[in-house]
Amino acid sequence: MLQCRNLTFHYQGRAVLDGINFDLPAGRWNLTGANGSGKSTLLKLLAGVLEPDAGQIELAGVNLSSDPEAAKRRIGYLPDQARAYPGMTPCELWRMVAELRGGDAQAAVAHALRYGLADFIDRPLDKLSFGTGRKCFLVAAWIGDPLVLLLDEPSDGLDAASVRQLKADLAALPEDRLALVANHDQSLAAVLQPLSWPVGVGA
Ligand SMILES: Nc1ncnc2c1ncn2[C@@H]1O[C@H](COP(=O)(O)OP(=O)(O)OP(=O)(O)O)[C@@H](O)[C@H]1O
Numbered sequence: 563m564l565q566c567r568n569l570t571f572h573y574q575g576r577a578v579l580d581g582i583n584f585d586l587p588a589g590r591w592n593l594t595g596a597n598g599s600g601k602s603t604l605l606k607l608l609a610g611v612l613e614p615d616a617g618q619i620e621l622a623g624v625n626l627s628s629d630p631e632a633a634k635r636r637i638g639y640l641p642d643q644a645r646a647y648p649g650m651t652p653c654e655l656w657r658m659v660a661e662l663r664g665g666d667a668q669a670a671v672a673h674a675l676r677y678g679l680a681d682f683i684d685r686p687l688d689k690l691s692f693g694t695g696r697k698c699f700l701v702a703a704w705i706g707d708p709l710v711l712l713l714d715e716p717s718d719g720l721d722a723a724s725v726r727q728l729k730a731d732l733a734a735l736p737e738d739r740l741a742l743v744a745n746h747d748q749s750l751a752a753v754l755q756p757l758s759w760p761v762g763v764g765a
Contacts, residue, residue: 569617578603590741595759601744605712609639622709638703642714646687652698665706674701693719711741
């Protein structure tokens with residue numbers, strides 16, 4: 563469902579990913595590995611936020627470089643450091659994502675209530691606490707029921723009740739979905755299948 567061929571990326575001349583190959587089937591994958599080993603960089607490349615120096619990415623049958631818009635409609639992405647337009651509220655963010663991805667912003671509001679966001683949905687994102695903001699972007703990642711979820715340390719900053727909700731959301735994903743979760747949180751690992759980075763799967 564997710565294929566990388568010869569994926570290569572450098573930061574300032576230093577290879578972070580050097581000819582990576584893997585085929586990852588649907589499932590909920592716990593991407594673990596040492597700090598600085600390139601997990602966030604991999605997720606940024608898969609989300610189309612960074613462009614590889616070489617190699618190809620195919621997501622759910624669509625090549626990311628030849629049809630980026632179609633590929634991105636299949637992806638829900640929680641970045642390590644999510645940013646919104648200044649003054650944008652969670653509701654506005656969810657409406658924008660719903661329009662881009664063909665989802666339901668009202669369903670996102672209902673989802674947000676399960677993360678305890680009732681009091682925050684109309685406040686500017688840049689005035690929210692770190693964890694509250696992360697929850698808003700987490701809700702955005704789920705909009706439109708994407709085939710591929712790319713989540714960068716999704717429990718980072720979340721309170722205990724929200725971690726329970728996140729685990730329930732991950733456990734409830736349909737079997738044909740792929741979630742690739744960069745994660746150092748042992749409790750979240752319990753609902754995920756191990757995937758050690760940089761070892762490829764099915765390469
Ligand atoms: N914007 C950047 N400019 C230059 N180098 C960067 C940049 N972002 C990351 N790096 C470097 O790329 C390498 C991989 O970083 P990355 O954030 O992908 O690692 P990670 O496995 O996600 O780490 P962690 O577990 O700490 O989140 C590191 O050596 C890091 O210093």
